[in-house]
C-alpha cells in the first residue's frame with residue numbers, strides 16, 4: 001500500500017486529538033489498513049498510554065493493533081518525516097494543541113489528511129476556522145473537521161443545530177465537516193489495546209467518512 005500521513009491536530013488543548021487518534025488507528029486496522037502511530041506531542045500522552053496499557057496485560061508477546069513511535073526532542077523532524085513518508089500504509093500522527101513549534105510545520109507540510117477534532121461551541125468553531133486558514137497556507141492536506149463530545153441532551157438540540165450550521169458554513173470553505181462523535185464514557189475510557197462495540201458505534205459514522213477520504217486519495 002502507498003504511504004499516507006494522517007494528522008490529528010488543532011490549536012486548542014483537550015478537544016480529543018489523542019483519544020480520537022487512538023481510536024482511529026484501531027478502527028483503520030479493523031478495516032484492513034497497515035497502521036503505525038507517531039506521537040508528536042512533547043507530553044507523549046498516547047505513547048505513555050500505549051506502554052502503560054501493555055504493562056497492565058502483564059504478558060509478553062501480545063499483539064497490539066498498531067505500533068507506536070515518539071518524536072524525540074533530539075530527532076531532526078525533517079529527516080524523520082522523510083523516513084516516515086516511505087513507510088507503507090497509514091502513519092497516524094497525534095499532534096500537540098499548538099502551532100508555535102517550528103517542527104510542526106514539517107509535519108503539517110507532509111500530511112495528506114488533517115483531522116481536526118473540535119467542540120461544538122462558538123469559541124471552538126471560531127478557533128478551528130483560524131487554524132483551518134493558517135493550515136491552508138502551509139499544507140496541501142485535505143482538511144476534515146471532527147465535532148467531538150457532542151452532547152445528546154434534548155435541551156441542547158437547538159444550540160447544537162446552530163453550532164452545526166455555523167461550522168458547516170464557516171469551515172465548509174476549507175474542507176469537510178464530519179459527522180459528530182457523542183460525549184460518552186465509552187470513548188472517554190478507551191485504551192490503545194482494542195475497541196469495544198460501544199466505542200465502534202460512537203465513532204463509526206465519522207470514521208467511515210475518513211476511510212472514504214483515504215480510499216479516494218489512494219485511488220487518485
Ligand SMILES: Nc1ncnc2c1ncn2[C@@H]1O[C@H](COP(=O)(O)OP(=O)(O)OP(=O)(O)O)[C@@H](O)[C@H]1O
Nearest residue numbers: 013014015016017018019097149182183184187188
Ligand atoms: N467523545 C468523548 N466523550 C467523552 N470524553 C471524551 C471524548 N473525547 C475525549 N474525551 C476526554 O476528554 C479529555 C481530553 O481528551 P484528549 O486528551 O484526547 O484531548 P487532546 O486534544 O489530545 O488534549 P491535548 O491538547 O492536551 O493533547 C480526555 O479525558 C478524554 O478521555
Ligand SMILES: [Mg+2]
Nearest residue numbers: 017018041045
Ligand atoms: Mg493529546
